[in-house]
Amino acid sequence: MVNQYSISDRSVSLSRSTLLTSTNVVFFESASNFHMTPTSGPTDQTTIQLDHVSRHYTLGASAIRAVDDVSFSIRSGEFVALLGSSGSGKSTLLNLMAGLDRPTSGAIHADGKNLAELSSLELARYRRNTVGMVFQSFNLLPRMTLAENVELPLRLAEVDHAERDARVSEALLRVKLDKRTGHRPAELSGGEQQRTAIARALVNRPKILFADEPTGNLDSATGEAIMNLLIEIKETLGMTIIMVTHERPLAEKYATRLAIMGDGKLLSDGAKS
Amino acid sequence: MKLRDMTELAVRNLRESILRNSLTTLGVAVGVASLVAMLSLGVGLQQLATSRLTKSGLFDTVFVTPKLYLRAANATPTTQQGDTRLLDEDARQALAKLPNVIEVFPQIRFPTEVRFDGKPYPTVVAGMPQSSQLSGSFDGMVGKFFSGESADEAILQIEFAKELSPDTASLVGKTLSIRYAERQQLEDGSGGFSIIPKEKQLKIIGIIETEPASGFGGFGNGRLLIPIGVAQSLRATQINDLRDAVRGGPAKPTYASLTVRAKSTSDVDAIEASVKKMGFGAFSLLDASKSLKIFFGVFDLILGLFASLALAVATLGIVNTLVMAILERRREIGVLKALGASDGDVKTLFFFEAGVMGFLGGIGGVLFGWLIGRGLNLATNIYLKRRDLPSIEVSSVPAWLVFIAIAFAVVISLVAGLYPASRAAKLNPVEALRYE
16 A cells, blocks of 8 residues: 555655554654655546645634545445544545535545535535445434335435335345344344444445444454454445544454544554454 | 336325324425315305395496487487487397397386275386396295286385385285376377376285395386386386477387397497497496406405415425435435435425325315305304394305315425425435435
8 A cells, every 4th residue: 555655755654664664654743744655647447536625623712624635545344444533624524425415625536526516415425325424323213114225315305215125125125134124223233223323334336445443333343243244345346445443353353444544633543464 | 117006106205204294294284274264255246246236237237319400499309410210119029139149128117106905105117037046136036926927916125025014925915006206198199198096906026125226227126016018018218208208209109218138248348339339328237247357356366365375484484394204215215316316206295295295285275265165154144143134155165166175285385395296306316225
């Protein structure tokens, strides 16, 4: 992965590289002095490419740089883990890539479009057709049954009724919840709720699955099970997965590539050895 | 999102906070009910007034009189510039041939003395055409209508019947006689005539409570009604006979006036114009009918405005409910957007919820309003019955009022949903997903 980037400032210090011993990651002491630029433009294999993406907020008199001049690309079929401490900007970056938010500057190329230039309707279409999302707190609608929750994206995509049942059953079968279609989220365990959320994210057959702390509300065993499920889905469906997590061991175990965020900047990005 | 899915989701969301949404819908229903009750009262009163006036036969009728010009006090009737005609039998036939004319009949009304049970009762006799039976004036009469135009039968107006006997119903089937002055034309061609006292036996076949076609040009205060054919055959002396004799008119008898009945009130204007072109004087009360419509239009508008205040308050309830729903469902809106719902989808969903509340409130309101109207009718008729007066319908809910009330409730609710729906649509999905 390192080979994909050229370092523009030679004054980089690698003194913190020991922080990541098990992965092949390059660290930068002060990311503001550096940015990684792709050595080549987006290829057919590129799913998402970020070019100097920033997301700034104004809070009273102070400006917050949630994401600051981040550039990198993700290739099709990768499982990228975005790591970083709280407030490092990893969730903001995920939201930008998922089309839930717009960058203040820069370009995000996904599915052949620059998300920064899309209208809100086109962004909604992107979220609906290209992207699946899994959240830390599951975000299932409590008054709906499992089947109805999973069916929701199909309703939004105006999929025919006849096709919906089959796709809902297929998605719930994949997460092994096909026997509990009539249950409501409150009747399920956390792991089951997250599996339902994964089924909901898969039902529209997206190209990219975004997962924001998918194991954050689960015990370690259930978290492992969810990660195994994500890996199985990735391998079966050939999907690109981008996951935000602060659980480094999980990321190192399952992700094919780790990207570390700090203070809104991409501190490191590299494939596992 | 498809219409069916949108409706399903909207109804599901409304069911979620069923108490609050039911109260809001009830608010709309109360608003619509007040609107329907007020307007049904206006409509009912208008229908009551219109039907009474229509039954009088005044609004589908053109009254035709001769347009006579006198050059000198003793001059004979003549035409002016050749466009004036006498109102005789030829004229009657010509008028009957005009388009959209149902019938033409003369106004025959003469003073008489009724002999009943050996006692004299002075009154006025009026000839009635057979068509008057359909005008509604004879609805609810005691007895029956004339069996034919030449039947020697009489129908008594209730007040006159009371003079003959306190037990008016017992009069039906009895016989009375009328004394009148018959006009007999002199054979010397002078246009003069002699007056012969005559008497005619008539069988009482009915008692009528209303006074059909009273007023100008109608049957005018006739208290004893006889078939028009019989009235004509009596050749009773009328006021125009004296006028013709004074003027030295032609030997042919003329009519004081003719009544031309149109197919509908919309034909009256054209018939009136045609009659005037033929050289007759023509008069109709259509303008009065138009004024009546304007009056009730304004009346309904004022009632509607007052009633709309209640509906306006109800719309504030909808705004409040939906704004609360946005706060409660902030996270859900975020989830919907994350799953691909567009701003338009979210806006439409809230619009649907407002529309469903408006629709259900509209249906409930129409039902309540109709019940209030029924209650008004019941109360009015109890009051009238205690005063021995015939029952009436003061409130009426026609089909158009039902549709308009429901449509109005939906539109008002959608307008009320405009702000909350826009607010929901503008929610930032990231912030909405963070909301606890």
